[in-house]
Amino acid sequence: MHAEHIKHDFEPKIVAFVCTWCTYAGADLAGTSRMQYPSNVRVLKFPCTGRIDPVFILRAFQKGADGVLVSGCHPGDCHYMAGNFHARRRFAAFRALLSFVGVDLNRLQFSWVSAAEGGKWVDVVTELTERVRTMGPMPEFKELEHEEQWSTFAGASVDKSTVLNSPELKEAYDSIG
Amino acid sequence: MSRIGVFVCHCGENISRTVDVEQVAKAAGEIPGVAYSCDYKYMCSDPGQTLLKKAVAEHKLDGVLVAACSPRMHEKTFRKAAEAAGLNPYLCEMANIREHCSWVHEDRDMATAKAKDIVKLMVERVRKGKSLAPITVPVTKRALVIGGGIAGIQAALDVADAGHHVIMVERDPSIGGHMAQLSETFPTLDCSQCIMTPKMVDVANHPNITLYTYSEIEKVEGYIGNFQVTVKHKARSVDESKCTGCGVCMTKCPKKKIPNEFDQGHGMRPAIYVPFPQAVPNTPVIDRENCTMFQSGKCGVCAKVCGPGAVDYEQKDTFTVEDVGAIVVATGFKLYTIDRKPEGSPIQGYGEFGYGTIPDIIDGMTFERLASASGPTGGKILRPSDGKEPKQVVFIQCVGSRAREKGISYCSKVCCMYTAKHTMLYHHKVHDGQAYVFFMDARTPGKGYDEFWRRAVEEEEAVYIRGMVSRMYQRGDKIVVMGSDIQVGTQVEIEADLVVLATAVQPQDGADLLAQKLGISYDKYNFYSEAHAKLKPVECATAGIYLAGACQGPKDIPDTVSQASAAAAKVMTLFAKDKLERDPVVAKVNEKYCVGCFACKKVCAYGAIEEKEIRDRQGNLVKKVAYVNPGVCGGCGTCQATCPSKSIELDGYTDEQIMAMIEAL
Numbered sequence: 001m002h003a004e005h006i007k008h009d010f011e012p013k014i015v016a017f018v019c020t021w022c023t024y025a026g027a028d029l030a031g032t033s034r035m036q037y038p039s040n041v042r043v044l045k046f047p048c049t050g051r052i053d054p055v056f057i058l059r060a061f062q063k064g065a066d067g068v069l070v071s072g073c074h075p076g077d078c079h080y081m082a083g084n085f086h087a088r089r090r091f092a093a094f095r096a097l098l099s100f101v102g103v104d105l106n107r108l109q110f111s112w113v114s115a116a117e118g119g120k121w122v123d124v125v126t127e128l129t130e131r132v133r134t135m136g137p138m139p140e141f142k143e144l145e146h147e148e149q150w151s152t153f154a155g156a157s158v159d160k161s162t163v164l165n166s167p168e169l170k171e172a173y174d175s176i177g
Numbered sequence: 178m179s180r181i182g183v184f185v186c187h188c189g190e191n192i193s194r195t196v197d198v199e200q201v202a203k204a205a206g207e208i209p210g211v212a213y214s215c216d217y218k219y220m221c222s223d224p225g226q227t228l229l230k231k232a233v234a235e236h237k238l239d240g241v242l243v244a245a246c247s248p249r250m251h252e253k254t255f256r257k258a259a260e261a262a263g264l265n266p267y268l269c270e271m272a273n274i275r276e277h278c279s280w281v282h283e284d285r286d287m288a289t290a291k292a293k294d295i296v297k298l299m300v301e302r303v304r305k306g307k308s309l310a311p312i313t314v315p316v317t318k319r320a321l322v323i324g325g326g327i328a329g330i331q332a333a334l335d336v337a338d339a340g341h342h343v344i345m346v347e348r349d350p351s352i353g354g355h356m357a358q359l360s361e362t363f364p365t366l367d368c369s370q371c372i373m374t375p376k377m378v379d380v381a382n383h384p385n386i387t388l389y390t391y392s393e394i395e396k397v398e399g400y401i402g403n404f405q406v407t408v409k410h411k412a413r414s415v416d417e418s419k420c421t422g423c424g425v426c427m428t429k430c431p432k433k434k435i436p437n438e439f440d441q442g443h444g445m446r447p448a449i450y451v452p453f454p455q456a457v458p459n460t461p462v463i464d465r466e467n468c469t470m471f472q473s474g475k476c477g478v479c480a481k482v483c484g485p486g487a488v489d490y491e492q493k494d495t496f497t498v499e500d501v502g503a504i505v506v507a508t509g510f511k512l513y514t515i516d517r518k519p520e521g522s523p524i525q526g527y528g529e530f531g532y533g534t535i536p537d538i539i540d541g542m543t544f545e546r547l548a549s550a551s552g553p554t555g556g557k558i559l560r561p562s563d564g565k566e567p568k569q570v571v572f573i574q575c576v577g578s579r580a581r582e583k584g585i586s587y588c589s590k591v592c593c594m595y596t597a598k599h600t601m602l603y604h605h606k607v608h609d610g611q612a613y614v615f616f617m618d619a620r621t622p623g624k625g626y627d628e629f630w631r632r633a634v635e636e637e638e639a640v641y642i643r644g645m646v647s648r649m650y651q652r653g654d655k656i657v658v659m660g661s662d663i664q665v666g667t668q669v670e671i672e673a674d675l676v677v678l679a680t681a682v683q684p685q686d687g688a689d690l691l692a693q694k695l696g697i698s699y700d701k702y703n704f705y706s707e708a709h710a711k712l713k714p715v716e717c718a719t720a721g722i723y724l725a726g727a728c729q730g731p732k733d734i735p736d737t738v739s740q741a742s743a744a745a746a747k748v749m750t751l752f753a754k755d756k757l758e759r760d761p762v763v764a765k766v767n768e769k770y771c772v773g774c775f776a777c778k779k780v781c782a783y784g785a786i787e788e789k790e791i792r793d794r795q796g797n798l799v800k801k802v803a804y805v806n807p808g809v810c811g812g813c814g815t816c817q818a819t820c821p822s823k824s825i826e827l828d829g830y831t832d833e834q835i836m837a838m839i840e841a842l
Binding site for chain 1: 247248249273275276277278280281282283284287288290291294295298689692693696698699700701706710718719762780782783811812813814815817818819827829830832835836838839840842
């Protein structure tokens with residue numbers, strides 16, 4: 001990591017996986033209260049943190065997320081009774097795996113934000129964004145993905161933003177049959 | 178190839194002020210698979226919805242995305258519109274570019290970029306969405322009301338009068354709650370007992386109400402229309418079916434010096450007691466911690482004197498399971514105390530007021546009991562320390578309330594009015610006495626409220642001093658109150674005989690634990706959260722559960738009764754249908770790939786997963802697979818994230834949908 005060299009002109013991409021009952025509603029409350037926070041976060045809504053498969057987090061990093069936030073109801077407050085407990089246990093194990101793979105765990109944040117905690121949502125998002133900003137872009141997985149594309153398109157120059165919907169990709173998929 | 182329509186809302190200026198909606202609509206139009214995109218001033222308005230319906234028909238759209246406010250606000254609205262246009266409602270989604278974007282970001286370029294991204298993600302979600310059919314479930318037309326104060330009583334009577342059965346569960350030995358403790362009520366000064374006790378009797382006598390006092394909620398299972406609630410009936414030690422309410426046991430009980438909770442500890446009661454004479458039901462309960470029989474095994478006087486033989490020392494806690502379709506939560510409030518708080522409590526006590534060690538500093542509820550004809554002093558204002566009539570009384574408002582440094586920043590709403598009432602009650606009873614009130618603001622919105630407050634100041638001679646009290650201490654038999662008068666700009670010192678604190682309204686103890694059993698959300702103070710502050714003030718986010726009274730936030734009696742009737746109306750709306758449609762967001766098993774490991778069964782909090790046998794034509798068992806009972810499934814999706822073979826899938830949140838959204842990041 002060369003965190004010291006990469007400075008503040010970089011806008012990190014933060015992906016938030018949140019449950020619909022607590023954190024999504026908490027983020028809504030931050031909105032209705034007109035609180036301000038960095039616009040880097042993109043929210044994906046789930047019924048419950050229990051629904052969040054660790055693969056989603058991996059894939060988000062792979063697709064260019066510089067930081068990932070997972071947030072749900074406080075322990076004991078789960079709308080589905082126990083989903084967040086399963087999530088907590090799952091992610092405790094997953095963090096170790098992610099660390100083994102070489103991802104800096106500072107890029108991954110877990111938090112509990114209730115429907116009444118608009119202010120906490122703002123704090124959590126702001127803190128993660130600023131932390132990741134000083135860390136710089138997420139290098140490892142981007143390189144990985146680049147390699148993957150190279151192997152698929154054998155030498156073609158690839159524009160990442162259009163590649164997924166490009167006719168080439170479709171052709172490549174079709175040819176696999 | 179899909180044909181998706183994207184509709185970007187301006188929300189007046191709420192979105193368009195910080196998000197360039199035209200650009201968002203234009204960018205959306207360029208996403209492959211988007212056949213139509215536009216922006217409009219108010220998508221939720223009638224013309225907006227018509228625009229959507231027309232576009233679906235004209236452009237043969239097979240999916241709709243409305244980029245506007247939170248789906249919690251208008252998802253239902255747009256799904257209805259999509260359905261009217263002939264689309265499956267679950268192919269209509271919302272991109273939240275208001276609460277999650279325009280309202281929280283100032284930079285127009287950044288906000289616009291974010292809005293575009295949100296739309297892009299959600300288009301993928303629509304693209305991979307599936308048509309779903311709502312699940313219909315039967316409705317059990319019985320309601321549960323938790324709490325027997327004025328809120329619970331009003332809600333129960335309204336629902337019961339509409340012809341539905343109601344189960345009322347009250348934690349204390351009698352219903353009545355705090356309202357039964359009050360002496361007179363603002364702004365009309367009518368006697369609280371006179372308007373409350375007839376309602377309590379109505380509850381007890383109503384053919385449609387089953388009353389469980391001295392009972393608590395143990396467990397709540399199920400969902401809207403179909404809850405199973407386990408109620409714990411605490412051992413009363415008195416058989417309710419035999420007791421005639423004669424009261425001989427209470428008069429003969431040798432242990433009589435137990436502080437009475439109903440009188441805020443200022444009256445005495447025996448170990449076998451009813452909380453107050455008008456209690457409903459009029460069945461005593463034995464306070465086992467203070468009963469000689471339970472503590473030493475030697476006494477048994479009450480059993481000996483009881484004619485019908487109702488006293489039962491062997492009685493145990495019992496449990497019943499009640500099937501109900503709707504739940505009204507009306508658990509009310511408690512009052513803040515100035516005592517030293519336990520280590521780690523977010524709420525602080527008042528060291529400057531002596532942490533509750535000075536006996537003549539009392540709270541408002543104690544004053545109510547002193548002023549009440551049924552109270553420990555028979556309605557005379559006498560101070561607790563020596564029973565003398567106080568000639569100078571200082572009332573202090575906002576004790577705990579609006580005090581961020583003490584951990585509570587909200588306004589308790591009722592204190593300004595009841596303090597004004599207290600000064601009047603005091604003036605009516607002690608003609609030569611003088612009342613002083615320390616206040617920050619007098620907040621008197623409400624019908625007839627300001628007139629009432631003015632009366633206290635102008636006609637009843639209460640001296641209002643704007644300022645706070647910094648310290649109180651005992652000097653001889655007086656309490657020295659040191660405060661400031663910020664209007665005059667001086668320090669004030671009053672030698673008071675009695676000090677009455679208008680302490681903050683807080684949720685009941687255990688409010689958070691009950692919320693966890695019910696699966697409803699609460700704020701940092703443990704007040705229950707309504708689904709929408711303005712448009713859904715009595716519903717919880719959890720369907721089928723409604724709120725009434727001060728458990729949702731501080732409220733006076735008129736507001737509480739209004740909300741309780743509103744909650745009852747919501748229950749009746751639900752009960753007007755025989756069947757109920759519920760969101761088809763449930764898990765389904767792909768039996769082909771399921772290997773029958775039942776990891777899903779272990780994590781399912783609802784017990785929705787059953788084992789299903791798959792047999793060949795000869796009837797030989799091929800394998801066992803999981804089966805999800807859609808009526809029981811809550812739709813959390815924990816099973817899907819757990820399934821090692823990815824053969825269970827939550828409709829509405831499939832892996833395909835979520836992966837497509839992540840790909841679009």
